Amino acid sequence: MAAGRALAAQGIYKTYRLGNEDLPTLAGVDLTAAPGEFVGLIGPSGCGKSTMLRLLAGLEAPDRGQVVFQESPRLGAIGLMPQRDALLPWRTLLDNVALGLELGARMARPDARVKARAQLAAFGLDGFAAAYPGTLSGGMRQRGALLRTFLAGKPATLLDEPLGALDSLTRADVQEWLEAAWLTFQPTVVLVTHDVDEAIFLCDRVYVFSRRPGRVVAEVSVDLPRPRPKAARTAPAFVQLKERLLKELRGDG
Numbered sequence: 001m002a003a004g005r006a007l008a009a010q011g012i013y014k015t016y017r018l019g020n021e022d023l024p025t026l027a028g029v030d031l032t033a034a035p036g037e038f039v040g041l042i043g044p045s046g047c048g049k050s051t052m053l054r055l056l057a058g059l060e061a062p063d064r065g066q067v068v069f070q071e072s073p074r075l076g077a078i079g080l081m082p083q084r085d086a087l088l089p090w091r092t093l094l095d096n097v098a099l100g101l102e103l104g105a106r107m108a109r110p111d112a113r114v115k116a117r118a119q120l121a122a123f124g125l126d127g128f129a130a131a132y133p134g135t136l137s138g139g140m141r142q143r144g145a146l147l148r149t150f151l152a153g154k155p156a157t158l159l160d161e162p163l164g165a166l167d168s169l170t171r172a173d174v175q176e177w178l179e180a181a182w183l184t185f186q187p188t189v190v191l192v193t194h195d196v197d198e199a200i201f202l203c204d205r206v207y208v209f210s211r212r213p214g215r216v217v218a219e220v221s222v223d224l225p226r227p228r229p230k231a232a233r234t235a236p237a238f239v240q241l242k243e244r245l246l247k248e249l250r251g252d253g
């Protein structure tokens with residue numbers, strides 16, 4: 001499986017034009033992700049987080065600044081799981097996950113299905129291989145979508161609020177599952193979330209964005225041992241980090 005690659009954004013500016021109004025969205029963002037690092041972006045709604053991921057993925061160009069990726073060309077080497085990603089409803093979970101291998105890793109469908117089946121088993125989803133997405137719980141669907149994304153084997157993977165629609169209990173389960181998947185595949189990950197607990201639980205480092213136009217107001221390292229058990233959330237170091245991040249989000253850090 002591909003190990004992660006370094007990714008950096010330098011001096012990123014982006015302004016959208018809406019009618020005849022300028023909408024400054026990002027105003028001088030610098031960020032980095034080391035190979036195999038799990039980096040988080042948190043910030044208020046509308047501050048430019050999804051925009052930042054599209055720029056990192058090379059789907060849009062910044063007005064100023066640049067994205068540097070250790071591997072070129074960047075297009076095709078960075079996977080983006082968009083905010084409203086969905087499994088294809090007419091494909092079983094197995095065939096949805098196999099799609100990551102077919103499209104991302106250019107594997108022939110029979111080989112992709114064999115490998116996908118093994119990975120479903122490795123990640124606790126084998127009982128659901130033949131199920132269609134419409135019959136699965138939200139947590140199962142997101143596990144499937146994430147596994148599909150990781151199996152594409154990209155050296156960097158960008159996740160835009162992948163667990164945003166899940167209730168908090170399911171969410172905590174899928175967070176643990178996601179950490180295990182990341183530890184297995186070791187891509188560089190940039191995760192957008194508006195959930196401070198999720199950022200601390202999953203990330204090695206978290207960037208806090210200001211309100212729009214987004215800029216980085218804080219960068220916080222999360223030096224908690226891995227794998228992180230659910231109980232890590234009540235550890236004093238976790239609670240302190242949470243207070244710090246909430247303060248930065250409120251703008252009184």
Ligand SMILES: Nc1ncnc2c1ncn2[C@@H]1O[C@H](COP(=O)(O)OP(=O)(O)O)[C@@H](O)[C@H]1O
Nearest residue numbers: 016017018025044045046047048049050051052
């Ligand atoms: N393609 C676009 N055209 C015009 N405005 C956009 C476009 N994409 C995003 N925006 C605007 O940029 C701002 C940031 O959006 P977004 O990056 O989705 O924020 P976030 O993901 O942090 O909630 C919002 O005000 C949004 O309306």
Ligand SMILES: [Mg+2]
Nearest residue numbers: 049050051083
């Ligand atoms: Mg967004």
